[in-house]
Amino acid sequence: MSQLGEKIRTQRIKRNWTQDFLAQKVGTSKHVMSNWERGVANPDHKQIALIANAFSVSADYLIGITDIPEPYYKDPFGQSFLFPHVNYSFVQENTWDLLKLIDSGIELTVDNIILTNKDKTFLVLLISTVMSRTHEVAHDAENLIKKELTDDFSSDGSLF
Incomplete structure (x- = not known):
């Protein structure tokens, strides 16, 4: 055999x-x-x-290369683990998705204080809300600028 x-x-x-x-x-x-x-x-x-x-x-x-039966995995940073316990979908080429990083299972800290799951949930909500509102404000500001420029040109076609 x-x-x-x-x-x-x-x-x-x-x-x-x-x-x-x-x-x-x-x-x-x-x-x-x-x-x-x-x-x-x-x-x-x-x-x-x-x-x-x-x-x-x-x-x-x-095939006899190792006596360790458990499969091992390498994370995007080259570290070997017996089982993938972290979701590395936050790594996207040369960028990282912040919300996926927070939800990845990696232990994160702020000022040497470990973030709890409740902290992480709050952070995801906070970041999502801030980013959504930032995009809304930028879009509104862009429309306002376009409207003002259009109003300035609409009276006689000149700026002055």
Whole structure:
């Protein structure tokens, strides 16, 4: 039995899954699964990824690169984590979405005081309200300026 086949079999038995059940999860047959477990054949890279996902282990673990079964993830800053516990959708190319950062799960502080979930909810509401009102005022000011310029030109077509 190959190391890959052994790990597939061990993980399957650990979960009390049949070969048929696992085969269905990864889109193959019981016969093929048996061949993989016995080392007669090997899954391709796509099938290894499907098996790893089915077991919630890393492909590196299945193929023997690491003894740590848990998958790990790298955040946008290069830090490795066993499981993605932070939503990094606030990182958008070279900019960050402030509201998504506040709601990301990252511990944030102001003057060394950790923000609570209530603080974060209030901040999101406050920032959203301020930004919305700022856009409204800018739009109103732009319309007022256009109106004044139009009124100045409308009487005789000259500024004076």
